[in-house]
Amino acid sequence: MEYRVGVIGGGQLARMMIPAAVNLGIDLKVLAENAGSSAALAATEVGDYLDLETVMAFAQTVDVITFDHEHVPQAILHALVEAGHDVRPGPDALLYAQDKILMREKLEQLGVPVPVWAAVSNADELASFIADNGGHAVVKTPRGGYDGKGVRVVSHADEVADWFVALAEDGNGGALLAEERVDFSRELAQMVARRPSGDMQLWPVVESVQRDGVCAEVIAPAPRSAGRVADVAADIATAIAEGVGVTGVFAVELFETTDERLLVNELAMRPHNTGHWSIDGSTTSQFEQHLRAVLDLPLGATGCRDTWSVMVNVLGGPVEGTLADRYVAAFADQPTVKFHNYGKAPRPGRKVGHVTAGGDDLDQVVFEARAAAAFFQN
Amino acid sequence: MEYRVGVIGGGQLARMMIPAAVNLGIDLKVLAENAGSSAALAATEVGDYLDLETVMAFAQTVDVITFDHEHVPQAILHALVEAGHDVRPGPDALLYAQDKILMREKLEQLGVPVPVWAAVSNADELASFIADNGGHAVVKTPRGGYDGKGVRVVSHADEVADWFVALAEDGNGGALLAEERVDFSRELAQMVARRPSGDMQLWPVVESVQRDGVCAEVIAPAPRSAGRVADVAADIATAIAEGVGVTGVFAVELFETTDERLLVNELAMRPHNTGHWSIDGSTTSQFEQHLRAVLDLPLGATGCRDTWSVMVNVLGGPVEGTLADRYVAAFADQPTVKFHNYGKAPRPGRKVGHVTAGGDDLDQVVFEARAAAAFFQN
Structure with missing residues (x-):
C-alpha cells in the first residue's frame, strides 16, 4: 500500500x-x-x-x-x-474552530476554564456585558477572524456598531462574542496530536509572544512551566481533544492570568504557528505528526531536542526584494539557526517565513533567533 | 532574487x-x-x-x-x-570520482595516505603485484563501480581475466586498479562541504559498517575517534577538498588499519550514504549544506544534535508489499526513530530507505535503529 x-x-x-x-x-x-x-x-x-x-x-x-x-x-x-x-479533523471538530460562540459553549460543557463570555446580539446586550466586566470587553466576530482580525477591545458598544449592522444585514440571527478583558501575564499554547483511535501525544506547553494580535515569537518549553502549569495545560488540551473528538494536530491557545490560572483563548484544529519550533526542536515535528495522526499511524515521540527552542516569525519580510536576497548576510551571521522561507511575496504583516534557534542558554537562543529574523525585515 | x-x-x-x-x-x-x-x-x-x-x-x-x-x-x-x-562540483573534481586510477595518482601527488596500488594493464602485471603484496590484491574497474560492484579480492590474475578481455576490447588502452588488501580494523568516512570561495565545514568522522561491500550502518561520531583519529581524518579530507577543488558536499571513505593508520579508500563528490545521519543528527544536514555550498551561500554549523546517531540502511525492503505496509508496527515499536522512505520499489540489495536513531547510550541507539530497520526486511 x-x-x-x-x-x-x-x-x-x-x-x-x-x-x-x-x-x-x-x-x-x-x-x-x-x-x-x-x-x-x-x-x-x-x-x-x-x-x-x-x-x-x-x-x-x-x-x-x-x-x-x-x-x-x-x-x-x-x-x-x-x-x-x-x-480529519471531522466536521464536528472543525465546527468549533469555525464558530467561536459554539466553541465557548462546548468548552463550558466540558468544564474547561474560559474567560467570562456572552453572545451579544445588539448594542444593549454588549453595553450590559461591558458594565458587568469592569468597563471593557473583547469583542470578536464568531467566524472568519484570525491573527487579530475580527477582534476589538472596546469600552463602548458603539465601537463595534459596524459589526452589529453587518449581523443584521446577514439575517441569520447571529451574535458577536463578548469576552472579559483577561488580566494575563503571558500567553501559552499547548499542541496535541490525536489519532482516530484516541491515542494522543502532547508537546511541552510553549510561551507565545504576540505583537499586534499576531504571534511574533514562541519559546519552547514555556519558561517556568515545569510542574503545575504544564500539567494544567496538558489536562485542558486533553479534555478538549477528547471532548471534541479532534483528529490530527491541534492547538489550544491559553492565557496565564496574573492570578496564575489558565484560561482557553482560542482553538486551532490544525498545525499551528506555535508549533513551528517542533520542525527543528522536537523529535517529531507537528507536520510529521499531523500526517501520522490523520493516517491513523502510531504517533512519534514529542520530546525536545534542545533545552530551549525559540521560533521567531518573519512578518512582512524585506521592503524591497526577497527573503533570499538576505541569505548571504543571515547565514553568515547565524550558522546554527534554521531558516524557513514560505515562498510567499513579502507584504506588510504577512507571515513569510520563520527562524528557529536552539540551545542551553535561553538568553543566547532568543538573541540568535531575533538576530536571524532581523535580517529579513526592513 | x-x-x-x-x-x-x-x-x-x-x-x-x-x-x-x-x-x-x-x-x-x-x-x-x-x-x-x-x-x-x-x-x-x-x-x-x-x-x-x-x-x-x-x-x-x-x-x-x-x-x-x-x-x-x-x-x-x-x-x-x-x-x-x-x-558544482566541476568537471575536474568529478574526474577523480569517475576514474579511480586518476584519483589514486592525484591523492599521491597531494601526499594523502592511500593503500599500495598499481595500474595493471594485463595479467602479468597483476600477477607481479599480487606476488609483491602478500599473495592478494583488491582489483577494481576504474570506472562505473559502486556499492561493491566492480571490486574483486583475488589471489590469482585469472580471477579477473574477463575484465582484461573487456579492457582489450574497449581499445582505449585502459588499465585495472590493483590495491593491497588492507588489514583494517574498521571503515570510517569523513564528510566535508566546500564553497567555491574555499570555505569548508566538516562533520565529525563517522564509522561505516559494510556488509557485502554495501554500507549497512553508520555511527556518528565514530566511537573512539576523538582526538587523533578525528584530526587525521579532517586533515586528509581538507587536503583533498583543496587539492581537488571540490565544491558541494563530498565524502572521503577511509580504512583504519590494524596498526592505526588512516588510508583513503574511495571518494564521492556528492552527498553520501555515510552522511544520511546528518538529516536528523546534525544542525545542518548534508543535503541542506550541499544546496548552500553549490549556491555559494555561507555554510551551516555541523555539530551533532545527539551524543550518538546511528543510521541503518533498509536494503532490499520487504519481500512482499511496500515499506509503508510495515509503518503501523515499526512506528509503534520505535516512536523516537526517524524513518526515511525513498519511494522506490523493493528489490533485493537495493537501498530503499534508512532509519536514524539518536541518544546518549550507544548500545541503546544501535538497538533502536536496528530494530526499526528490521521491520522493513523479510
Whole structure:
C-alpha cells in the first residue's frame, strides 16, 4: 500500500507538510486556491474549496482529507463524510474552530476554564456585558477572524456598531462574542496530536509572544512551566481533544492570568504557528505528526531536542526584494539557526517565513533567533 | 532574487534535497532518468543525462547544476562550463570520482595516505603485484563501480581475466586498479562541504559498517575517534577538498588499519550514504549544506544534535508489499526513530530507505535503529 493525503489549502502549513511527506514516502496532494501557492512544490491542483464538485473530485484521489485552514464550509465537509471519505479533523471538530460562540459553549460543557463570555446580539446586550466586566470587553466576530482580525477591545458598544449592522444585514440571527478583558501575564499554547483511535501525544506547553494580535515569537518549553502549569495545560488540551473528538494536530491557545490560572483563548484544529519550533526542536515535528495522526499511524515521540527552542516569525519580510536576497548576510551571521522561507511575496504583516534557534542558554537562543529574523525585515 | 538548483539524476540523493529546498525556499529542479523516480516530487524533467542537448536545455532553467550521481560524461560537463553554466562540483573534481586510477595518482601527488596500488594493464602485471603484496590484491574497474560492484579480492590474475578481455576490447588502452588488501580494523568516512570561495565545514568522522561491500550502518561520531583519529581524518579530507577543488558536499571513505593508520579508500563528490545521519543528527544536514555550498551561500554549523546517531540502511525492503505496509508496527515499536522512505520499489540489495536513531547510550541507539530497520526486511 501507499499512503495518500489530500490537503485543502495551499498555504505555508501545507508547504511544511512536504518535507515530512517526502521523508515518510507519503503521497501529498494539495488543493490550492491559486497557482504559485506556498505549497506549490507538492502535487498541486488549483481549485475552489467552496465548490462541492471540486472538493469531491479532489477527495477521490486520496485516502484522507485534511486542511491547511479551517474555512471549508460544513455542508461540504458533511458531504465528504457522507460519501465515505475520511475527513480529519471531522466536521464536528472543525465546527468549533469555525464558530467561536459554539466553541465557548462546548468548552463550558466540558468544564474547561474560559474567560467570562456572552453572545451579544445588539448594542444593549454588549453595553450590559461591558458594565458587568469592569468597563471593557473583547469583542470578536464568531467566524472568519484570525491573527487579530475580527477582534476589538472596546469600552463602548458603539465601537463595534459596524459589526452589529453587518449581523443584521446577514439575517441569520447571529451574535458577536463578548469576552472579559483577561488580566494575563503571558500567553501559552499547548499542541496535541490525536489519532482516530484516541491515542494522543502532547508537546511541552510553549510561551507565545504576540505583537499586534499576531504571534511574533514562541519559546519552547514555556519558561517556568515545569510542574503545575504544564500539567494544567496538558489536562485542558486533553479534555478538549477528547471532548471534541479532534483528529490530527491541534492547538489550544491559553492565557496565564496574573492570578496564575489558565484560561482557553482560542482553538486551532490544525498545525499551528506555535508549533513551528517542533520542525527543528522536537523529535517529531507537528507536520510529521499531523500526517501520522490523520493516517491513523502510531504517533512519534514529542520530546525536545534542545533545552530551549525559540521560533521567531518573519512578518512582512524585506521592503524591497526577497527573503533570499538576505541569505548571504543571515547565514553568515547565524550558522546554527534554521531558516524557513514560505515562498510567499513579502507584504506588510504577512507571515513569510520563520527562524528557529536552539540551545542551553535561553538568553543566547532568543538573541540568535531575533538576530536571524532581523535580517529579513526592513 | 530566487535561487534555482538543477540536479542531474533522480535518485534518493536528489529526493533528500527536497526537504532542505522547501525549507530554504530554493527552487529545485531534477533531470531524472525516468518518470516515477525517487525525486519525482520535485519539479522533474525526464531526460537522458548522456544527451548534450537535453542537459544544456536543462541548465538554461537553473542557476547552478549539481548531481545525484557522478556519471555525467566529462564532455558534457566541459560543454556546460564553456557555455557559462556553474557546475558544482566541476568537471575536474568529478574526474577523480569517475576514474579511480586518476584519483589514486592525484591523492599521491597531494601526499594523502592511500593503500599500495598499481595500474595493471594485463595479467602479468597483476600477477607481479599480487606476488609483491602478500599473495592478494583488491582489483577494481576504474570506472562505473559502486556499492561493491566492480571490486574483486583475488589471489590469482585469472580471477579477473574477463575484465582484461573487456579492457582489450574497449581499445582505449585502459588499465585495472590493483590495491593491497588492507588489514583494517574498521571503515570510517569523513564528510566535508566546500564553497567555491574555499570555505569548508566538516562533520565529525563517522564509522561505516559494510556488509557485502554495501554500507549497512553508520555511527556518528565514530566511537573512539576523538582526538587523533578525528584530526587525521579532517586533515586528509581538507587536503583533498583543496587539492581537488571540490565544491558541494563530498565524502572521503577511509580504512583504519590494524596498526592505526588512516588510508583513503574511495571518494564521492556528492552527498553520501555515510552522511544520511546528518538529516536528523546534525544542525545542518548534508543535503541542506550541499544546496548552500553549490549556491555559494555561507555554510551551516555541523555539530551533532545527539551524543550518538546511528543510521541503518533498509536494503532490499520487504519481500512482499511496500515499506509503508510495515509503518503501523515499526512506528509503534520505535516512536523516537526517524524513518526515511525513498519511494522506490523493493528489490533485493537495493537501498530503499534508512532509519536514524539518536541518544546518549550507544548500545541503546544501535538497538533502536536496528530494530526499526528490521521491520522493513523479510
